[in-house]
Amino acid sequence: MSAFANALTVDVEDYFQVQALAGVVPRSTWDDWPRRVEANTGRLLDLFAAAGVRATFFTLGWVAERHGPLIRRIVAEGHELASHGYGHELIDRLGEAGFRADVRRARAVLEDAGGVPVVGYRAPTFSLGTRTPWAHPVLAESGHRYSSSIYPIRHDLYGSPDAPRTPYAAVGGALWELPMTTLRLRGRNLPLSGGGWFRMVPYGVFSAGLRRHAAAERRPAIFYLHPWEIDPRQPRVAGLGLKSRVRHYTGLAATERRLRQLLADFRWDRMDRVFADRLQAPAGH
Numbered sequence: 001m002s003a004f005a006n007a008l009t010v011d012v013e014d015y016f017q018v019q020a021l022a023g024v025v026p027r028s029t030w031d032d033w034p035r036r037v038e039a040n041t042g043r044l045l046d047l048f049a050a051a052g053v054r055a056t057f058f059t060l061g062w063v064a065e066r067h068g069p070l071i072r073r074i075v076a077e078g079h080e081l082a083s084h085g086y087g088h089e090l091i092d093r094l095g096e097a098g099f100r101a102d103v104r105r106a107r108a109v110l111e112d113a114g115g116v117p118v119v120g121y122r123a124p125t126f127s128l129g130t131r132t133p134w135a136h137p138v139l140a141e142s143g144h145r146y147s148s149s150i151y152p153i154r155h156d157l158y159g160s161p162d163a164p165r166t167p168y169a170a171v172g173g174a175l176w177e178l179p180m181t182t183l184r185l186r187g188r189n190l191p192l193s194g195g196g197w198f199r200m201v202p203y204g205v206f207s208a209g210l211r212r213h214a215a216a217e218r219r220p221a222i223f224y225l226h227p228w229e230i231d232p233r234q235p236r237v238a239g240l241g242l243k244s245r246v247r248h249y250t251g252l253a254a255t256e257r258r259l260r261q262l263l264a265d266f267r268w269d270r271m272d273r274v275f276a277d278r279l280q281a282p283a284g285h
Contacts, residue, residue: 006210006221007178007267007275008048009148011122011223012041012059015228016237017088019125020248024239027087030062036234037063038070045077047256051263053077056271058122058148058224061086061106064113071113080270082120083107083144090127093154096269103142106153119145119279120271122224126180128152136177144175145279147273148222150190151180165280166219176278178271181221183209194223199251203258209267220274223262230256 010217012036016025025033041057049054057074059081064071075081085091088105091099103121110118121144128135128149139147152165165184170177182189191197192209228234232252240248272279 004214004220005267005269005274007271008053008055008137008223008263009122009224009271010041010044010055010057010263011224011226012037012057012063012085013084013088013124013226013228013232014063015231015234015248017060017062018226018228018248019090020244021089021240022235023244024237034235035066036225036231038067040231041070042073043230043256044227045073045079047259047263048079049077050104051260051268053263053268054080054270054273055268056080056082056085056120058082058120059110060084061109062088064106064109068113071110072115074115075116080120081110081114081118082122082271083118084122085124088124089123091123091135092127092129092131099132099135100138100142103139107142107144110231115144119143121147123149124149125210133171136175140170140175146176146178146271146275148178148180150177151191151193152182167275176242176275178222178275178278180224181213183213184216192221194225195229196247196250198223198258198262199229199255203261207262207266210266215281218225222271223268225255230259 014035016030016033038281057079083103086102089102094102107118121139126149136147165179165182167176167178180193183192192213198206210221228253
């Protein structure tokens with residue numbers, strides 16, 4: 001086990017809100033779908049409590065408005081409450097004004113529900129990048145202290161393969177970007193932060209990647225998952241293409257078992273504590 005803790009994070013959204021399903025689940029119908037996010041996030045909280053770890057919960061404002069008791073439980077059990085925006089809209093499609101309204105609304109809802117300051121942010125579907133040069137300044141002016149929205153990989157839905165792989169001071173002043181973890185291998189960045197990759201590759205391969213990252217780079221990794229990823233009984237959504245079905249449903253039945261093993265094999269903590277040395281200093285220092 002490494003001498004330092006890695007960052008454990010949860011993107012709190014429901015199964016019908018993910019980008020892979022956006023083409024067949026209109027936003028206007030969200031309130032018509034049976035919500036499972038509170039029960040699934042509660043199961044994650046139970047798992048984390050049993051393992052004695054704390055995490056950062058990047059939470060949609062939409063979820064917080066409808067599940068106040070869940071937000072209060074996250075905070076009461078010692079986890080960090082952070083923002084995933086309000087309505088899981090890709091920020092490059094929102095535009096600067098729409099993004100500003102979205103993050104301000106989300107932060108206000110989350111702080112009201114949780115009763116604590118919200119300083120962290122993660123963009124839906126890692127949609128912050130070269131096409132959104134205004135995003136980091138907007139986050140800073142909105143009171144955020146850090147973003148964990150850049151994934152330095154090549155992917156058809158997201159990714160900034162040429163972005164820095166290590167934490168860096170973002171344009172706009174007092175804000176840090178904490179990129180998702182990648183493994184550098186043969187000149188390429190391979191994904192190593194969880195999500196679908198955690199479900200699809202053998203656990204031994206994934207955990208070996210984390211150990212190799214720790215040994216080679218001597219810095220924390222960032223891991224993420226969604227509450228719906230431990231819910232193999234979630235309703236199946238009709239009309240999905242093959243790629244979307246594979247991305248969303250592969251490995252769901254084994255994720256909870258794999259997660260228990262991951263919690264036991266590595267040290268974990270909240271983003272704000274894992275990266276405290278950066279966040280307590282002015283960006284750029």
